[in-house]
Amino acid sequence: MQWVAENIGTVTISRFEIRSIETYDRPVGGRKGVITIGSSLNPHRTTTGLVGSSAINGVAGASVLMSYKLTVWSVTYADGKTWTRAPAERS
Numbered sequence: 236m237q238w239v240a241e242n243i244g245t246v247t248i249s250r251f252e253i254r255s256i257e258t259y260d261r262p263v264g265g266r267k268g269v270i271t272i273g274s275s276l277n278p279h280r281t282t283t284g285l286v287g288s289s290a291i292n293g294v295a296g297a298s299v300l301m302s303y304k305l306t307v308w309s310v311t312y313a314d315g316k317t318w319t320r321a322p323a324e325r326s
Contacts, residue, residue, distance in 0.1 A: 238305055241281045247313040248276040253284075254308045259298040275313065 242248050276282055309319040 236303065236305065237283060237285050239281055239283050240276065240307075242276045242278050244312075245278050246316075247278065248310055249313045250311040251276070252308040252310075253305055256302075256304045256306060257300060258302045260301055261298055 238253065240251065240253070274282070306320065309317060311317045
């Protein structure tokens with residue numbers, strides 16, 4: 236999956252983390268799609284990247300990927316401030 240990130244703010248972003256949220260047809264352990272970008276992203280600029288699932292489709296017995304979503308997990312600004320997504324509540 237290709238993604239595009241845009242800094243719509245006024246402060247340079249020094250690092251951001253994008254995570255994938257994958258769901259399968261049955262429980263699967265050990266798979267995480269995490270990408271951390273270390274380059275600066277200046278205000279009103281964009282950058283692109285690729286991230287994908289580790290699931291192998293079409294192999295007998297393999298888990299079937301049902302959905303794949305990306306979310307911004309954290310942003311670190313050049314001034315040292317950090318924003319982090321609050322963990323989802325589990326019921």
